[in-house]
Amino acid sequence: MARLEAIVRQIDNNELEIDELVDKIKEANEIIAFCSEKLKKADTEIEKLLADE
Numbered sequence: 690m691a692r693l694e695a696i697v698r699q700i701d702n703n704e705l706e707i708d709e710l711v712d713k714i715k716e717a718n719e720i721i722a723f724c725s726e727k728l729k730k731a732d733t734e735i736e737k738l739l740a741d742e
Contacts, residue, residue, distance in 0.1 A: 690724075692720060693720045696716060697717070699713060
């Protein structure tokens with residue numbers, strides 16, 4: 690999360706050149722996809738645990 694927040698801060702503050710901006714947006718998308726997958730897995734695990742009770 691800290692890395693994603695840093696990227697957003699750089700974008701908001703117009704600290705990036707266009708080439709850097711493209712790279713940072715790609716990186717942010719990768720971080721978001723990673724976090725999203727982790728959340729989906731956690732949700733599935735929680736649903737399994739609750740169903741077993």
